[in-house]
Amino acid sequence: MRHAHSVEKVRAAEAELMARLPEGALMQRAAAGLASVCARLLGRLYGTRVLLLVGGGNNGGDALYAGARLARRGARVTAALASPRIHEEGLADLRAAGGRVLSFALLEELLSTDGGAVGTFAGTDLVIDGLTGIGGRGALRGLYAPLVRDLPEDAAVVACDVPSGVDADTGEVEGEAVRADVTVTFGTFKPGLLIDPGASYAGVVELVDIGLDLPEPDVIAHTTADVRLPRPLPESDKYRRGVVGVLAGSSEFTGAAVLAVGGALHGGAGMVRFASSEPVVELVRGRWPEAVTTSLPSDAQSLEPVGRVQAWVVGPGLSVDSRAHRLVHAALESDVPVLVDADGLNVLAGMSEPLRRGLLDRAAPTVLTPHAGELARLLGADRSDIEARRLAHVRRAADELGATVLLKGSTTLVAAPGAHPVLANLTGTPWLATAGTGDVLSGLIGALLAAGLPAPEAAAHGAHLHGLAARLAAAPDPALSPAPVTAFDVLTSLPAALRRLPAPASP
Numbered sequence: 001m002r003h004a005h006s007v008e009k010v011r012a013a014e015a016e017l018m019a020r021l022p023e024g025a026l027m028q029r030a031a032a033g034l035a036s037v038c039a040r041l042l043g044r045l046y047g048t049r050v051l052l053l054v055g056g057g058n059n060g061g062d063a064l065y066a067g068a069r070l071a072r073r074g075a076r077v078t079a080a081l082a083s084p085r086i087h088e089e090g091l092a093d094l095r096a097a098g099g100r101v102l103s104f105a106l107l108e109e110l111l112s113t114d115g116g117a118v119g120t121f122a123g124t125d126l127v128i129d130g131l132t133g134i135g136g137r138g139a140l141r142g143l144y145a146p147l148v149r150d151l152p153e154d155a156a157v158v159a160c161d162v163p164s165g166v167d168a169d170t171g172e173v174e175g176e177a178v179r180a181d182v183t184v185t186f187g188t189f190k191p192g193l194l195i196d197p198g199a200s201y202a203g204v205v206e207l208v209d210i211g212l213d214l215p216e217p218d219v220i221a222h223t224t225a226d227v228r229l230p231r232p233l234p235e236s237d238k239y240r241r242g243v244v245g246v247l248a249g250s251s252e253f254t255g256a257a258v259l260a261v262g263g264a265l266h267g268g269a270g271m272v273r274f275a276s277s278e279p280v281v282e283l284v285r286g287r288w289p290e291a292v293t294t295s296l297p298s299d300a301q302s303l304e305p306v307g308r309v310q311a312w313v314v315g316p317g318l319s320v321d322s323r324a325h326r327l328v329h330a331a332l333e334s335d336v337p338v339l340v341d342a343d344g345l346n347v348l349a350g351m352s353e354p355l356r357r358g359l360l361d362r363a364a365p366t367v368l369t370p371h372a373g374e375l376a377r378l379l380g381a382d383r384s385d386i387e388a389r390r391l392a393h394v395r396r397a398a399d400e401l402g403a404t405v406l407l408k409g410s411t412t413l414v415a416a417p418g419a420h421p422v423l424a425n426l427t428g429t430p431w432l433a434t435a436g437t438g439d440v441l442s443g444l445i446g447a448l449l450a451a452g453l454p455a456p457e458a459a460a461h462g463a464h465l466h467g468l469a470a471r472l473a474a475a476p477d478p479a480l481s482p483a484p485v486t487a488f489d490v491l492t493s494l495p496a497a498l499r500r501l502p503a504p505a506s507p
């Protein structure tokens with residue numbers, strides 16, 4: 001499991017530790033960790049050209065001390081000083097180790113010429129980005145932005161603590177930011193390293209332990225070893241394994257129903273009950289003879305004819321007509337966990353606030369699985385703002401709507417109401433961005449809810465498996481290039497993803 005802490009918590013833990021350590025000891029731990037990752041990346045240090053991007057804060061100090069360590073082992077290190085105020089002891093150490101310095105004034109002049117710094121930096125093997133770390137705020141200013149634009153294309157880039165230009169708390173990127181191959185982060189992950197857009201700038205993140213004593217994390221990310229699902233026991237029967245009810249599809253959208261039912265079947269449900277209008281039922285029955293289907297008249301008021309279930313999934317391809325409203329109401333008025341997706345969310349977004357609040361105020365858990373557009377409609381917010389500030393919006397949504405909210409997109413986030421850590425799913429892949437994959441996810445999470453997993457876990461584990469399945473579908477052979485996948489490919493790769501989970505403990 002990866003833990004990420006807010007800048008405020010990191011600073012408090014650093015202050016507490018620094019009070020107990022000799023002056024400068026903590027920065028030396030960070031610099032030693034950074035230098036050792038760089039040395040490992042370079043392989044041979046003697047004669048290699050290392051460029052340090054040095055900002056005015058302690059992040060620049062880390063880079064200078066790491067550069068001095070590499071210079072002492074034979075690297076040719078140049079520090080580009082991007083601020084008039086620089087960590088003095090770090091700079092003195094680099095100079096003492098034989099490092100070269102491109103002063104602020106020279107750098108300023110260089111960056112203002114036509115070709116910028118591109119020619120000067122040519123031939124660099126490794127760039128260490130020490131412009132900003134956890135103290136970086138807003139778009140890069142001053143020389144930082146043009147410097148980042150002029151980085152040599154074929155050099156490896158290692159970011160110190162956080163890629164400069166990425167907000168450590170949120171992953172927001174306003175304007176220019178360093179695209180790192182590796183980020184060496186200190187003490188704990190930062191939320192911005194796990195959440196897009198920041199996560200996609202960070203490359204591979206390596207954690208260096210500097211001995212911080214940290215409280216509860218703000219964001220967590222699971223590895224596959226953390227995903228533990230209930231397995232059928234010898235005394236299991238289909239009812240005990242969990243019955244999922246899927247309410248999906250309309251005359252307009254039929255495929256969504258097939259995909260959601262498939263997601264539930266592959267997610268390990270003991271039984272899937274499916275209800276919709278007759279043409280959709282016919283299609284689902286044809287594709288999934290395993291599903292128990294019910295044709296509901298369009299004016300059906302109750303879900304009683306469908307039979308008992310342990311969780312409902314409502315919404316994929318449902319449309320937003322009066323029938324869809326009745327189905328969303330009926331599911332949410334039940335006493336079992338409910339997952340609302342797609343048009344189910346649009347139905348909720350179209351309701352008056354008190355009516356929606358009343359429906360979502362239920363004793364059993366509710367999971368909402370919006371993408372940014374659906375969440376924008378639910379919160380009355382702007383879609384692009386949701387995409388830029390995913391963490392703040394998913395937290396707000398969980399609190400305001402009183403439900404577990406899974407926000408889909410380039411990094412899927414799961415938040416539960418209250419001050420719990422938000423989960424960031426790391427298995428996603430842009431290959432998932434194809435129509436219908438969301439329907440597979442809703443069926444899958446429905447199966448996990450029916451199996452009795454708590455809502456945040458069902459959502460988190462569902463997202464993990466879904467991303468893993470997409471990766472396996474896109475690149476079954478890791479030695480070969482990935483190929484585009486369809487939602488159906490994701491569905492049929494779910495068993496392969498499930499086989500990657502840790503083996504159950506022997507009874």
Ligand SMILES: NC(=O)C1=CN([C@@H]2O[C@H](COP(=O)(O)OP(=O)(O)OC[C@H]3O[C@@H](n4cnc5c(N)ncnc54)[C@H](O)[C@@H]3O)[C@@H](O)[C@H]2O)[C@@H](O)CC1
Nearest residue numbers: 027030056057058059132133134135136137139140141161
């Ligand atoms: N506090 C400590 O003892 C330790 C801190 N460490 C390092 O110190 C870093 C934090 O240091 P600081 O608090 O000095 O902060 P930073 O070094 O991250 O940044 C602060 C500096 O950047 C400037 N700045 C911020 N945003 C900017 C922007 N958008 N454009 C241009 N300039 C900008 C500020 O004016 C200030 O000069 C950590 O990320 C880590 O690398 C490590 O050495 C571990 C120990």
Ligand SMILES: Nc1ncnc2c1ncn2[C@@H]1O[C@H](COP(=O)(O)OP(=O)(O)O)[C@@H](O)[C@H]1O
Nearest residue numbers: 408409410428429430432433435436437438439
């Ligand atoms: N850029 C991306 N990178 C990774 N995953 C993505 C990206 N864009 C979308 N996804 C994932 O693809 C799926 C799409 O779901 P959704 O938007 O509901 O589509 P649909 O309604 O067509 O099924 C979600 O699991 C989402 O997290």
Ligand SMILES: [K+]
Nearest residue numbers: 129132162164
């Ligand atoms: K940095």
